[in-house]
Amino acid sequence: MRNVFIIAGKEIQECLRNRWVLSATLLLAALALTLTFLGSAPTGNVGVRPLDVVIVSLSSLSIFLLPLIALLISHDAIIGEIERGTMLLLLSYPVGRWQVLLGKFAGHLVIIAFAIVLGYGAAALVLAAMGVSIDSESWTAFGKMIGSSVLLGASFIALGYLVSSLVRARGTSAGIAIGIWLLLVLIYDMALLGLLVVDQGQLISTGVLNALLLFNPTDVYRMFNLASSANVSVFSGMAGLADTMSLNTGVLLIALAVWAIVPLALAALAFSRREL
Amino acid sequence: MTATVNLDQVSKCYGKIEAVRDVTLALDRGETTALVGHNGAGKTTLLKLMLGLVRPSAGSIRVLGDNPAAGEFAARSKVGYLPENVSFNAALTGREILSFYARLKREPTTTALRLLDLVGLGSAATRRVGTYSKGMRQRLGLAQALIGEPQLLLLDEPTTGLDPALRLSFYEIVQALRDRGATVVLSSHALAELGERADRVVIMSRGAMVANGSIDELRHIARLPARIRLTASGETEGIQNWLGGSERWRQVNGHVIEIDAAPERKIELLRRATERGAPVEDVDVVPPTLDEIYAHFLRAQEGAR
Numbered sequence: 001m002r003n004v005f006i007i008a009g010k011e012i013q014e015c016l017r018n019r020w021v022l023s024a025t026l027l028l029a030a031l032a033l034t035l036t037f038l039g040s041a042p043t044g045n046v047g048v049r050p051l052d053v054v055i056v057s058l059s060s061l062s063i064f065l066l067p068l069i070a071l072l073i074s075h076d077a078i079i080g081e082i083e084r085g086t087m088l089l090l091l092s093y094p095v096g097r098w099q100v101l102l103g104k105f106a107g108h109l110v111i112i113a114f115a116i117v118l119g120y121g122a123a124a125l126v127l128a129a130m131g132v133s134i135d136s137e138s139w140t141a142f143g144k145m146i147g148s149s150v151l152l153g154a155s156f157i158a159l160g161y162l163v164s165s166l167v168r169a170r171g172t173s174a175g176i177a178i179g180i181w182l183l184l185v186l187i188y189d190m191a192l193l194g195l196l197v198v199d200q201g202q203l204i205s206t207g208v209l210n211a212l213l214l215f216n217p218t219d220v221y222r223m224f225n226l227a228s229s230a231n232v233s234v235f236s237g238m239a240g241l242a243d244t245m246s247l248n249t250g251v252l253l254i255a256l257a258v259w260a261i262v263p264l265a266l267a268a269l270a271f272s273r274r275e276l
Numbered sequence: 277m278t279a280t281v282n283l284d285q286v287s288k289c290y291g292k293i294e295a296v297r298d299v300t301l302a303l304d305r306g307e308t309t310a311l312v313g314h315n316g317a318g319k320t321t322l323l324k325l326m327l328g329l330v331r332p333s334a335g336s337i338r339v340l341g342d343n344p345a346a347g348e349f350a351a352r353s354k355v356g357y358l359p360e361n362v363s364f365n366a367a368l369t370g371r372e373i374l375s376f377y378a379r380l381k382r383e384p385t386t387t388a389l390r391l392l393d394l395v396g397l398g399s400a401a402t403r404r405v406g407t408y409s410k411g412m413r414q415r416l417g418l419a420q421a422l423i424g425e426p427q428l429l430l431l432d433e434p435t436t437g438l439d440p441a442l443r444l445s446f447y448e449i450v451q452a453l454r455d456r457g458a459t460v461v462l463s464s465h466a467l468a469e470l471g472e473r474a475d476r477v478v479i480m481s482r483g484a485m486v487a488n489g490s491i492d493e494l495r496h497i498a499r500l501p502a503r504i505r506l507t508a509s510g511e512t513e514g515i516q517n518w519l520g521g522s523e524r525w526r527q528v529n530g531h532v533i534e535i536d537a538a539p540e541r542k543i544e545l546l547r548r549a550t551e552r553g554a555p556v557e558d559v560d561v562v563p564p565t566l567d568e569i570y571a572h573f574l575r576a577q578e579g580a581r
Contacts, residue, residue, distance in 0.1 A: 275329070
């Protein structure tokens, strides 16, 4: 276990050194603050719960941005070190390959979590500092949003590792990572929407739809955040969906965790079989 | 006494290419082995097999009691490895990198950092590795291989990029470790570089081990002719007549001829040349060089195929 911490520590140190942490945090904070100020403009300040508006905007943003950041940081993690030759030396030390993978995962997860908490937290703090009244229900929803954002990041880090430990070249890894991002973030939902329109409710029941949504971590995240809290779902326009949705938040959280654990386990398996 | 490293009929194929073919080898404590072969002869693959970085296609390997092919890695805390073309994360400093590797081996960082001074990097310790020259990276690679007084030191082409002075101090460090009972494996593509420092020489060619023994044993097996150089007291014709037609010789210049003498003919020839009345003014004996021995074993391998 100590090896995992040592490797996680080095990973964090490297990402601090090459400004990864700084740039990710600044990017998220800048976008979160922009959305906070822009978000309150159309709704005005009358009778609306500002933090809930922020949650809606931020979670929509997260669906695009967090997978991208996570894949950027992770697609290179294994194959990059192999190509640079540093993995050869690392694996000649008394560490197991699963320890290397888990250590990197822990390190990258800490970095993403740090960027999310600081970047999104800044938005909430600015709202609070402006004297907006925020009730505890909104704070809970906000906390849930941050927690599930970290989980979403974790699942895409794990997906990136899986790609990184399977491919033979860095370029391939980058290409596949972009493909995964396009597929899960854009194409999947569009295809699903098209399917629903064509189907007109003939074959695809609510149960099938729910199952299909579970097969995409970004949809799991979306359902969790936009439809889980009654106040938020009103603003997000997901109220209709929330009413018919039979999946409770516990199932969604578990699904998101599975999306992190399964690719990570597969990546560990692929990496342990790999020769270098 | 159990050997530090035991390879038993080990083979490794990459697709159709046989990188290592049926190698059986045991390395003992306190023994320095020179692993010699051309590029692509299987030296690096052999070292990677010992570290468990690749798995053998056939045969079994034991390293310090571990089976690296099964992913056992406890013994690696007593192994130092310097890969060919060693590389480090360029964003970290030499000190940070060395303390990271020391932590992985559970060695106190302070003792590990002393190695930086040993390899002459003390003044560059706080600089980023990205600014290092190739020689400096090689020295850092050497320093990390020496962390924790390894019992087995695997060095892949260790002296490339080192200047002569550092090369000398490098061999002193290796010698000191060996005297304390470490097993050292040095790989090189030239035997002349390592031969005289090694207790044992292993010559690889196209994945197969073509020779394994001390340099004297190899010299004995190769039975290469020694070169005897005779300086005539007068014209070389006198020597030619004196020799008769029994030996192969060639003229070097007007006064000197050279004879390729098989080992069993050597003494007789020298006796004759030093006899009273022989038309010989001076005698030089040049034993076969390490490069000639190396070439001989490679040729023998080619002939056998």
